[in-house]
Amino acid sequence: MIRTVSDLLSSILREELPKLDKAPVKHAPTIGDMYEGLSFEVLNRALPSGLGLRVVSGFARDSRGNLSGQLDCMVVRGEGEKLPYTDSYVWHVKDIIAVIEVKKNLHSAELRDAFAQLNTVSAIEHSYYQGADEELDDPHRSVAPSVRTFAEMTGKVAWGPQGAVTLPFEEKALLDVLVLEQVSAVRVVLGMHGFKSELAFRSSIVDYLERIVGNEGFGPASFPQLVISGGYSLVKANGRPFMTPLVDGWWPFYFSTPENPLRLLLEFIWTRLDELYGFHYDIWGDDLETEAGRGLLSFRAVRLNGRIGWEAMVSDVDGEKLNGMPVSRQWSPEFIRLEEFVLLERLRKERVVRFDDPGLLAWLDSRGVDFDSVCSRLLETRLVALSEHGLELIAKQCGLALLPTGEYVAAENSTGRLNRWVTRRFEESSERT
Incomplete structure (x- = not known):
């Protein structure tokens, strides 16, 4: 409009x-x-x-x-x-x-x-x-x-x-x-x-x-x-x-x-x-x-x-x-890895993820991923920010999606922008096939 x-x-x-x-x-x-x-x-x-x-x-x-x-x-x-x-x-x-x-x-x-x-x-x-x-x-x-x-x-x-x-x-x-x-x-x-x-x-x-x-x-x-x-x-x-x-x-x-x-x-x-x-x-x-x-x-x-x-x-x-x-x-959403996808999904439910969460640290360690590197990549999305004890979700509506290609994406979705992008992506994919 x-x-x-x-x-x-x-x-x-x-x-x-x-x-x-x-x-x-x-x-x-x-x-x-x-x-x-x-x-x-x-x-x-x-x-x-x-x-x-x-x-x-x-x-x-x-x-x-x-x-x-x-x-x-x-x-x-x-x-x-x-x-x-x-x-x-x-x-x-x-x-x-x-x-x-x-x-x-x-x-x-x-x-x-x-x-x-x-x-x-x-x-x-x-x-x-x-x-x-x-x-x-x-x-x-x-x-x-x-x-x-x-x-x-x-x-x-x-x-x-x-x-x-x-x-x-x-x-x-x-x-x-x-x-x-x-x-x-x-x-x-x-x-x-x-x-x-x-x-x-x-x-x-x-x-x-x-x-x-x-x-x-x-x-x-x-x-x-x-x-x-x-x-x-x-x-x-x-x-x-x-x-x-x-x-x-x-x-x-x-x-x-x-x-x-x-x-x-x-x-x-x-x-x-x-x-x-x-x-x-x-x-x-x-x-x-x-x-x-x-x-x-x-x-x-x-x-x-x-x-x-x-x-x-x-x-x-x-x-x-x-x-x-x-x-x-x-415009394009942020392409993220599985670890960031999981943390964002958790942040959508709990708003905060603590730095000293033993279960989370153990899971990341089992995947050979350093928590600090995951935090750095998430901060680049501008969907989260650092608080005193961990990461806090700052997005009004954090949107997540798994694409048919197996890729993970995330973006602010309060205006439905991510939904429209994913729809267009599927339409373009259908036209190619």
């Missing part, structure tokens, strides 16, 4: 954008209103019905009355305050699903302006969610999605039976950002037109980074989840929905792609809505093709000269190498 909707939205843009581009108007505010109006149309069509969601423009506020800058588009729930004699609203940050800054053309100057505008929302959110004024509007709200993303990224469990696990400074900083990303509004910069090449787009972000590095409060949360410049996008891998594991302690958190930008927009907004309301997995479609992002920025938390902050690293690639990278790849 997500591909169908994104294709529909893309067709709307292809049809309507030329009309706006040819409009005989030179008045800048009016031009801005036209492109914002088109964005409203696209967003309204992108939202599932029956949830009471709206698209408005105006300002974000916190419980103390602090306001953001004026925002082009906000996807909101609940009730806001309409400003007299205008079409603008003031909306509490807790009820804002997404914020979109719209630009006719997105180049370096507009990019910096959009970042600054969206960061006025971030400043209010950070103060609200980290302060004592937070209103528990949703008593059932859980940070479990962030804890699971942290486990997928690090291979470590951050929450045990007794509560939060003591983490090293660097990992605690990462978890804090992931939680903030989960509860905050999805921030998007939508440039209808923009850079002529993906390489130029990436360079503009690096230039922006060099301008602000060292600023107070600067870090991964300072970057929007999605930046669209015409046919290219910059995407944040914060686990909702895109996730990348740590590499030598670095978080590869920003990547570029020429993938359909409206599908990426839907992925971010629908993931947030799914965590709030719960969707049937059919909404994601077959989901057997995934984005192959081209890494751009990595971050890690550091202590330096008595100060705490974030260190950034740029993945520098030339245009030829960039153009040679794949845009997408076919």
Whole structure:
């Protein structure tokens, strides 16, 4: 379904954008209103019905009355305050699903302006969610999605039976950002037109980074989840929905792609809505093709000269190498051995397998397999993570299958993705025979 909707939205843009581009108007505010109006149309069509969601423009506020800058588009729930004699609203940050800054053309100057505008929302959110004024509007709200993303990224469990696990400074900083990303509004910069090449787009972000590095409060949360410049996008891998594991302690958190930008927009907004309301997995479609992002920025938390902050690293690639990278790849489950299959089956029943389980250790020894090597291979699946005493299942729904070839596979199956992959595999096998 997500591909169908994104294709529909893309067709709307292809049809309507030329009309706006040819409009005989030179008045800048009016031009801005036209492109914002088109964005409203696209967003309204992108939202599932029956949830009471709206698209408005105006300002974000916190419980103390602090306001953001004026925002082009906000996807909101609940009730806001309409400003007299205008079409603008003031909306509490807790009820804002997404914020979109719209630009006719997105180049370096507009990019910096959009970042600054969206960061006025971030400043209010950070103060609200980290302060004592937070209103528990949703008593059932859980940070479990962030804890699971942290486990997928690090291979470590951050929450045990007794509560939060003591983490090293660097990992605690990462978890804090992931939680903030989960509860905050999805921030998007939508440039209808923009850079002529993906390489130029990436360079503009690096230039922006060099301008602000060292600023107070600067870090991964300072970057929007999605930046669209015409046919290219910059995407944040914060686990909702895109996730990348740590590499030598670095978080590869920003990547570029020429993938359909409206599908990426839907992925971010629908993931947030799914965590709030719960969707049937059919909404994601077959989901057997995934984005192959081209890494751009990595971050890690550091202590330096008595100060705490974030260190950034740029993945520098030339245009030829960039153009040679794949845009997408076919999804596949993890191919595992019998020993991992047995442990995962046990984890599905008991959630935890202890390191000192004598029966398990004896069985593995009888097969000439070392327990540590089995653990290492299971951690690579991102279905399990290390706890204090053993391995813990972190997948929402761990799917397992035995193929006709005798091979064992495992994957997260909460959306039915593994089921669809196995069905397609059997169909292809039948066609060959």
